[in-house]
Amino acid sequence: MQPFRLRKITIKTIARGLVTITVFIVLWELIIWGTSIPHYLLPGPMEVLRAWGKWSEVILQHASVTLLEIVLGLIIGTMVGIVSATIIAQVRAARRWLLPVLVVSQAIPVFAIAPLLVMWLGYGIASKIAMAALIIYFPVTASFLDGLRRTDPGWLDLVQIMTSKTSGNSWAALRLVRVPAAMPSLASGIRVAAAVAPIGAVVGEWVGSGAGLGYLMLHSNARTQIDVMFAALVTLAVIAVALYFTVDWLMRHLVAWQSDTFS
Amino acid sequence: MLLQSTTKVSESVESSESLTGRHAIVLKNLGFRRNGLLLFDGLSEQFSAGETTCILGVSGVGKSSLLRVIAGLLPDPEFGSACDEDGRSLRGRIAYMAQDDLLLPWANVFRNVTLGCRLRGDDIDDDNARELIQLVGLAEHVEALPHTLSGGMRQRVALARTLMEKRPIALLDEPFSALDALTRYQLQSLVAELFRGRTVVIVTHDPVEALRLGHSIRVMYGRPALLSEPMRLGGQPPRDPTAPKVASLQRELLNRLGISPAEV
Numbered sequence A: 001m002q003p004f005r006l007r008k009i010t011i012k013t014i015a016r017g018l019v020t021i022t023v024f025i026v027l028w029e030l031i032i033w034g035t036s037i038p039h040y041l042l043p044g045p046m047e048v049l050r051a052w053g054k055w056s057e058v059i060l061q062h063a064s065v066t067l068l069e070i071v072l073g074l075i076i077g078t079m080v081g082i083v084s085a086t087i088i089a090q091v092r093a094a095r096r097w098l099l100p101v102l103v104v105s106q107a108i109p110v111f112a113i114a115p116l117l118v119m120w121l122g123y124g125i126a127s128k129i130a131m132a133a134l135i136i137y138f139p140v141t142a143s144f145l146d147g148l149r150r151t152d153p154g155w156l157d158l159v160q161i162m163t164s165k166t167s168g169n170s171w172a173a174l175r176l177v178r179v180p181a182a183m184p185s186l187a188s189g190i191r192v193a194a195a196v197a198p199i200g201a202v203v204g205e206w207v208g209s210g211a212g213l214g215y216l217m218l219h220s221n222a223r224t225q226i227d228v229m230f231a232a233l234v235t236l237a238v239i240a241v242a243l244y245f246t247v248d249w250l251m252r253h254l255v256a257w258q259s260d261t262f263s
Numbered sequence B: 001m002l003l004q005s006t007t008k009v010s011e012s013v014e015s016s017e018s019l020t021g022r023h024a025i026v027l028k029n030l031g032f033r034r035n036g037l038l039l040f041d042g043l044s045e046q047f048s049a050g051e052t053t054c055i056l057g058v059s060g061v062g063k064s065s066l067l068r069v070i071a072g073l074l075p076d077p078e079f080g081s082a083c084d085e086d087g088r089s090l091r092g093r094i095a096y097m098a099q100d101d102l103l104l105p106w107a108n109v110f111r112n113v114t115l116g117c118r119l120r121g122d123d124i125d126d127d128n129a130r131e132l133i134q135l136v137g138l139a140e141h142v143e144a145l146p147h148t149l150s151g152g153m154r155q156r157v158a159l160a161r162t163l164m165e166k167r168p169i170a171l172l173d174e175p176f177s178a179l180d181a182l183t184r185y186q187l188q189s190l191v192a193e194l195f196r197g198r199t200v201v202i203v204t205h206d207p208v209e210a211l212r213l214g215h216s217i218r219v220m221y222g223r224p225a226l227l228s229e230p231m232r233l234g235g236q237p238p239r240d241p242t243a244p245k246v247a248s249l250q251r252e253l254l255n256r257l258g259i260s261p262a263e264v
Helices: A011-034 A045-090 A092-105 A110-121 A125-149 A153-163 A171-207 A213-222 A226-254 B002-015 B063-071 B109-113 B115-120 B126-135 B151-164 B181-194 B207-213 B244-256
Strands: B025-034 B037-047 B052-056 B079-083 B094-097 B169-173 B199-204 B216-221
Touching: A011 A045, A045 A092, A045 A125, A045 A171, A045 A213, A045 A226, A092 A125, A110 A125, A110 A171, A125 A171, A153 A171, A153 B063, A153 B094, A153 B115, A171 A213, A171 A226, A171 B115, A213 A226, B025 B063, B037 B063, B037 B079, B052 B063, B052 B207, B063 B094, B063 B169, B063 B199, B094 B151, B109 B115, B109 B126, B109 B151, B115 B151, B126 B151, B151 B181, B181 B207, B199 B207, B207 B244, B216 B244
Parallel strands: B052 B199, B052 B216, B094 B169, B169 B199
Antiparallel strands: B025 B037, B025 B079
């Protein structure tokens, strides 16, 4: 997976984003106004806003459930991914036996096992956390593993001479050199994870749940409350974007030593 | 600053006799092949204990590979071995410094200098580390991260890290070739002072550097490569490259490298 990364956030980037969103909303309003799309198919922005105001308490309550699922899934998936990558990088047997399984496991669409997770873990948040964790596990593991395997060979030479060992692969070398060196790769993986974790949580909610924004969307869809559905969708988008930028900010601080001049 | 450091270091070198004992480097029938190409073969040479030997040669002749084989970084030299004059392995007695400073970008100067101790789980001699950082002229940058330092300063940190290893043998692989002329000159002086009494092998393609730093110079040439007979230079490094005697030596060296006076 190609790690992607937005440029440093400045007032300018935020301003540009706001302009784009405003233009988009105006266009949306114009389409509603100029065409005869029925309101039960596409509500106007003002209607969505009104629905949000009317249902804000319900929406926020469901949003908090979804946010909890996303954040816990992100934390658990990241931790499991870090441990897996470390073991695969460090233990030869694990590399030979687990790596192929890990790669092949990616061929199974995570969505396909969502019903199974709901069956096993119930309608509560556990199955959604598992879903979010599962969907981010691979990008985190793959990126961290990639970072661990691409330690500058010069550093490994140095470690080898300093420790008088035949290879630079000791646990001390892992802790002091290879893990820190892999942090930028891990940070890319976690950024990707922050972007896809909401998908996992919401898909989990669609399959079976009693709370969360995904549930609220299905519920309002069934009752043709399209405006509430849109309000929930916008809320989800705001959560996803806020989460991404928070994680991005954290990651930037994590690898602060990787200045722009460092290559 | 340099004069100050000179006196200080000679004291600390003399106090640690283990760094200046019988630590010659003896190559026995050493051979190495890279990508199917025999770089050198049947090298049986000796680099004297307590002296600086400069290996001079054109790029790609196998100088770095030779150094890496001695350092034990290329575990499978096709045949032969490197050991000391008593036939003991050199493992654990070598410090290595490359053209690339190899500083860890996330670690400050102090933590880079003490990397070896931390990797081995040794106690960190805080005072000694700070003293070495001061000796290389970076006392005010103990907490600095590498990317805030200039290339010359970074190489000074690498130098302090190499000294912190307290190994009797130092292998330096073109340590200053990426630096500007003035910085290179300063660092050469520092190396000559700080490694005095140890067995040092410096690989370089710069004849002036070899003349400044070496007690003897070996030219590496041919394929598979051979080492010329040592060209012994009198006096103590660092030498003044503008001294008439050094200039005449340089002419002789260029002759040995196969460059005729007409080309100079």
